[in-house]
Amino acid sequence: MFDRSAMRAWLLALLALLLPAGAPAKPAAAPVRAPITLLISIDGFRSDYLGRGVTPTLSALARTGVTGPMRPSFPSLTFPNHWTLVTGKRPDENGIVGNTMVDPRRPNETFTMATDDPFWWNEAEPIWVTAEKAGIRTATMFWPGSNVTWGGHKADRFHSPFEGGVRPQDWVQFNGYVSDEQRVNTILDWMRRPAAIRPKLVTLYFDEVDAAGHEYGPDDARTTEAVRDADAAVGKLLAGLRALGQPVNLVVVADHGMAPINPDRSIPIDTLANPADYRIVESGPIASLIPLPGHETALEAALLKPHDHVTCMKKADLPARLHYGTNPRVPPYLCLAELGWMTRKTTADKPLSGGAHGYDPAVPEMSALFVASGPAFRGGTKVAAFDNVDVYPLLARLAGVKAQPGDGTIATFSRALKH
Numbered sequence: 001m002f003d004r005s006a007m008r009a010w011l012l013a014l015l016a017l018l019l020p021a022g023a024p025a026k027p028a029a030a031p032v033r034a035p036i037t038l039l040i041s042i043d044g045f046r047s048d049y050l051g052r053g054v055t056p057t058l059s060a061l062a063r064t065g066v067t068g069p070m071r072p073s074f075p076s077l078t079f080p081n082h083w084t085l086v087t088g089k090r091p092d093e094n095g096i097v098g099n100t101m102v103d104p105r106r107p108n109e110t111f112t113m114a115t116d117d118p119f120w121w122n123e124a125e126p127i128w129v130t131a132e133k134a135g136i137r138t139a140t141m142f143w144p145g146s147n148v149t150w151g152g153h154k155a156d157r158f159h160s161p162f163e164g165g166v167r168p169q170d171w172v173q174f175n176g177y178v179s180d181e182q183r184v185n186t187i188l189d190w191m192r193r194p195a196a197i198r199p200k201l202v203t204l205y206f207d208e209v210d211a212a213g214h215e216y217g218p219d220d221a222r223t224t225e226a227v228r229d230a231d232a233a234v235g236k237l238l239a240g241l242r243a244l245g246q247p248v249n250l251v252v253v254a255d256h257g258m259a260p261i262n263p264d265r266s267i268p269i270d271t272l273a274n275p276a277d278y279r280i281v282e283s284g285p286i287a288s289l290i291p292l293p294g295h296e297t298a299l300e301a302a303l304l305k306p307h308d309h310v311t312c313m314k315k316a317d318l319p320a321r322l323h324y325g326t327n328p329r330v331p332p333y334l335c336l337a338e339l340g341w342m343t344r345k346t347t348a349d350k351p352l353s354g355g356a357h358g359y360d361p362a363v364p365e366m367s368a369l370f371v372a373s374g375p376a377f378r379g380g381t382k383v384a385a386f387d388n389v390d391v392y393p394l395l396a397r398l399a400g401v402k403a404q405p406g407d408g409t410i411a412t413f414s415r416a417l418k419h
Contacts, residue, residue: 044210046257057235065373068383081255087124088392088406095123139170139199180233213258249374263351273302285358
């Protein structure tokens, strides 16, 4: 018959032999984790949204970390500036010169925000590719261009239309129906992995502030509510990282700000020039036009006359401070609307209300969020106004990779970094 009490006594005696005398059993200490670098974009988060009293997490990070007014690059649009932030090159240099664009080498194609052909992206190397080449594992929870096989080329095969190139080892294709909670939980799940497959450089993207700003305008209560929601998502992420014992050097940015618009401030391009003379590539705060063959003189004569609330010019004549107009993908003519005014393709297009961006980066309405915090930073540091090209060399320093040549400088953050 099995004697339970005898077996228990035998196990206790064995345990006493294995443990040092008088020493209680202790759980193994969790290994100390090195800080990760985490880049978060809150699309359309104008810098002064921090003053609305609904951002306890971001406002606390700004007070105790590093902050300062950040100017987007021209044009102050989503895709050009997200690519600038991770390449350190302005749109004119990085090749993503608009949300919509054409290339003289492929005149029958049009780039849109759904385009993942490496041809359009290969003009500047993003930070995750540099890191992967250096043996640093990266992951992107949404970021424009992060799903592209950077450096690859079109293969024209049904199941794999592109070949070659580099992606982050973990990446997620953008889908606006993926909630903030799901995005945050994905990051936290990555951080629960064993060290060998845990990402060290991570990006995360939130879009609700931009969507609300476009639909309702920057001053609407529903936009403020979207700001509150984005802040809460960042707070949940940081709480989850603390619970995992994961230190983080955090950089939170926006790609641009937002300005109010209304239907009364609308400029149809077909009232400025004859539609038979041009092809329009993009409209909004900026209209970009390509003359049709044989119509160059007529289009130029019409556009370069004085117009109310919009200035049209040849790309070569754009102000030098905009650093824009040399890339072949920039159309020959651009019409820049006054702040709050919008160009539209034709008089038949419905005028818009709500909010827009794409205006001169120097205006306060386009100023973008910048907050950084973590063990690499000196707390309570304010930096002077800077251009967003400076974020890339900062990311390279934090991630421990050699920055590619670009338009930015790490000097912007010299006082903010501990070493």
